[in-house]
Amino acid sequence: MACRRSAVRSRYAPPSLFAQQKGVTPPMASRCEGRERDSFQYRHFTVKGMALASPALPFIGRSNEKAPMPPATHTSNLTGTLWMIAAMAGFAIEDAFVKQVSATLPLGQILVLFGIGGALVFAIITLRNGEALYTADVISPPMRLRVAFEIIGRLFYILAITLTPLSSATVILQATPLVVVAAAALFFGETVGWRRWSAILLGLLGVVIIIGPGTDSFSILSLLAVMGMLGFAGRDLTSRAAPATLSTTLLGLYGFLPIIVAGLCFALWDQNPFVMPDGPTTVSMLCAVLAGTAAYGALMKAMRTGDVSAVTPFRYTRLIFGVALGVLFFGETLSSAMLLGSGLIVLSGLFILSRSKR
Numbered sequence: 001m002a003c004r005r006s007a008v009r010s011r012y013a014p015p016s017l018f019a020q021q022k023g024v025t026p027p028m029a030s031r032c033e034g035r036e037r038d039s040f041q042y043r044h045f046t047v048k049g050m051a052l053a054s055p056a057l058p059f060i061g062r063s064n065e066k067a068p069m070p071p072a073t074h075t076s077n078l079t080g081t082l083w084m085i086a087a088m089a090g091f092a093i094e095d096a097f098v099k100q101v102s103a104t105l106p107l108g109q110i111l112v113l114f115g116i117g118g119a120l121v122f123a124i125i126t127l128r129n130g131e132a133l134y135t136a137d138v139i140s141p142p143m144r145l146r147v148a149f150e151i152i153g154r155l156f157y158i159l160a161i162t163l164t165p166l167s168s169a170t171v172i173l174q175a176t177p178l179v180v181v182a183a184a185a186l187f188f189g190e191t192v193g194w195r196r197w198s199a200i201l202l203g204l205l206g207v208v209i210i211i212g213p214g215t216d217s218f219s220i221l222s223l224l225a226v227m228g229m230l231g232f233a234g235r236d237l238t239s240r241a242a243p244a245t246l247s248t249t250l251l252g253l254y255g256f257l258p259i260i261v262a263g264l265c266f267a268l269w270d271q272n273p274f275v276m277p278d279g280p281t282t283v284s285m286l287c288a289v290l291a292g293t294a295a296y297g298a299l300m301k302a303m304r305t306g307d308v309s310a311v312t313p314f315r316y317t318r319l320i321f322g323v324a325l326g327v328l329f330f331g332e333t334l335s336s337a338m339l340l341g342s343g344l345i346v347l348s349g350l351f352i353l354s355r356s357k358r
Helices: 002-010 017-022 028-052 074-101 107-128 141-163 166-173 176-187 194-211 222-240 248-270 279-305 308-330 336-356
Strands: none
Touching: 074 107, 074 141, 074 166, 074 279, 074 308, 107 141, 107 248, 107 279, 141 166, 141 222, 141 248, 166 194, 166 222, 166 308, 166 336, 176 194, 176 222, 176 336, 194 222, 194 336, 248 279, 279 308, 308 336
16 A cells, blocks of 8 residues: 555656666665655755746656646636746846946945845845744755855856846746756756757757857857856745745845955955945945845736746747837847747747657
């Protein structure tokens, strides 16, 4: 009976990675116990990753049979979709304010102020929820990796939006889900068929078209957005394995603290002294922090309200908001290469999402 219950549970999860790597076939009793353990851990990390990391994560961990979770209603999906659109608008507004203050503040100071502001917001929310600000799981190996990737992603992406057009940096960032799927297949043994591999390569081709190596419009600074995108993809993957004891607000707190470290390190390298911000700059910096934290909260709300497959495609609305802000407020222009590359990235991401639902 115990084995039968274990088998029922394990049908929603792949075999143990340990067993796959070692090629060991355990005895029947331990096999049943192992299946039960693997099934629980796999389902837990999948749900946790969807809720905490990024809309990219639902693309990975696909199984032929779905976990027995009740589907969201039409109203819930509509509400989740609106939360997702609001989150993407908030992230785009945050980027625009950061780009604006970069004209008067050193980049290291921007990172430090942004990190302090966001950390304070999430620390207050965490304390209001009655949670401790520190637990031993905060320094677990997945969290240490997450901090490293967070520093890389934030530093290079903010460099990208301050030194390159906001629209192109926003478009390149949309390739993050493609990199997450590819990395999950290469490092975590996730099953990715040739169709999804083809879509990944097509989306990455879109990134190459936008960067335009070998053309007159090519700038080495465009690689900053690529580095930021790779950092965020690594952060999303490590968030998938974050300990279950860490809430979303605590993850938010320890997502903003590394930004302070990134700012201090960059300031030491840049040797550009901090300055006292004037009134308008202070307001813009506060707006960036509030927009970023509100967007994070809206993203969490979206992923918990509707079906992941229903709300995830609307993450690409960030591209619309980012491009619109770049054109309207920073005088940027859209080239045919950017439009073509954007189309390839979005279509590839949507195709991979549709395949993951089968």
